[in-house]
């Protein structure tokens with residue numbers, strides 16, 4: 194059994210079912226992100242793990258022990274909040290030492306541990322400051338140190354970077370991951386930012402309307418999205434309307450252009466489906482290995498610097514593709530007839 | 546422009562005179578005990594009076610107990626109402642305002658009826674009982690001020706997150722209230738406490754009807770039996786109230802960690 198085991202978890206607020214049959218096993222030392230749009234139930238699941246919210250049904254086990262009915266202050270769980278939630282009346286040192294004091298640690302041990310944590314978050318000189326004397330990024334580091342000081346079994350972070358500006362967000366997420374690795378602490382990180390989730394996590398749980406749509410490594414989530422929602426939410430994506438010409442032979446029709454995928458497809462002949470493809474899998478012109486070739490004309494050109502995003506009109510629909518900027522080759526102009534090629538393996542067929 | 550300014554100043558001055566003139570008159574009168582000049586003779590007599598010392602000390606004691614009781618009742622109540630039962634806030638607020646609507650004499654008559662010597666709980670029959678009743682009554686009188694200031698203080702901090710942070714660090718309710726919530730609303734609690742102090746020090750109706758020798762009845766007794774000393778006493782009482790108000794300001798200004806009020 195996994196270290197943190199979430200088993201058929203359900204939560205309703207009144208008539209509203211906010212979390213539906215949520216199952217997840219997290220290994221010891223693993224870093225798992227919950228990714229999903231606002232209101233999909235990420236925080237609610239996290240709060241049930243923390244013990245702030247009672248599940249309607251289901252069970253949560255940590256290290257083999259059922260904690261479902263256990264109050265939050267007995268669970269040995271570290272929590273970091275979006276709004277930092279540092280105690281305003283306590284100094285940085287006192288904040289970090291709070292949990293140790295509650296646990297009845299001795300003065301000397303507490304001092305040593307607090308110094309250790311200050312070192313870990315890289316703020317050894319700021320121990321005597323009050324929270325209001327720190328920047329947002331520093332406050333969130335202190336909050337992290339405070340949560341970790343008591344050596345919790347699990348660390349929970351609820352959108353800890355959302356209140357910070359872009360630059361600090363990136364540096365702090367690297368730092369959080371470094372600390373997490375260093376301590377080997379089992380971690381759940383909630384975010385609505387796909388870049389954060391993909392760049393930090395061992396595994397990502399993509400949530401949608403209270404359901405875990407897909408659980409997988411960032412690579413799997415990005416390249417093999419299980420549902421239309423995951424495909425659309427994570428990364429940019431071309432979604433083209435198509436219909437199944439022959440499910441068994443793997444032929445679909447893109448408008449009146451037939452496309453052969455050379456694999457058996459789910460669904461019945463005649464079904465409407467969506468054809469999904471990432472911009473970076475599409476190439477301008479014929480390329481070896483890319484056995485599906487479509488012709489059309491250039492509809493839009495967006496120069497983004499190192500990358501040029503081009504939209505090609507194919508069978509009445511737009512396909513976005515990315516090419517790298519090459520100083521000796523200017524991008525094609527709008528209206529030019531072109532061919533685009535893509536490998537049949539990179540074409541995902543999703544229910545419409 | 547100039548005219549408007551002038552009228553504003555005039556209003557302020559008139560208002561000031563309205564409030565200050567009686568005080569100035571009283572102060573002036575209190576200094577005239579000895580013929581042929583100003584002196585602090587009345588104050589000396591008042592302050593040296595053992596009755597004054599006893600009743601005043603007693604009232605201070607009552608005030609401090611009332612404040613402690615008020616904090617014990619109000620802080621947890623206001624906290625849990627905000628945290629768990631926000632829907633109840635208007636109702637609780639209404640209840641705490643009742644002492645402003647119901648005259649103290651009605652409250653104390655109610656007490657006497659319920660807790661008299663022939664009742665199940667004969668509090669008025671013993672010294673201890675009377676004092677307990679008095680402190681409970683005063684805590685009731687101070688509710689409107691105490692509750693409002695504590696509730697306002699709670700609004701300035703994110704009690705839900707702070708509570709959860711403390712809980713996840715292993716803290717129970719008592720510690721959360723004492724170590725996390727109370728210090729962060731301390732300034733508000735103090736301002737409620739000073740108002741309570743001012744109320745209890747001068748309170749007459751409860752004290753007279755429950756027949757205790759506190760400062761209020763002493764002032765009234767003085768007023769009926771002496772000429773200059775009551776004025777001196779009134780000035781002293783005013784000074785105490787003002788010092789309380791000043792202390793509220795001071796603590797608000799110089800609290801160490803507050804970000805909100807700076």
Ligand SMILES: Nc1ncnc2c1ncn2[C@@H]1O[C@H](COP(=O)(O)OP(=O)(O)O)[C@@H](O)[C@H]1O
Pocket residue numbers: 206211229230231232233234235236237238
């Ligand atoms: N205490 C609550 N009472 C009623 N509804 C709630 C409560 N907490 C959350 N919800 C609802 O549950 C849904 C999921 O909320 P939440 O878990 O906070 O989403 P997320 O963190 O993914 O943005 C939302 O529709 C929200 O309105």
Ligand SMILES: [Mg+2]
Pocket residue numbers: 232235236237352
């Ligand atoms: Mg949330």
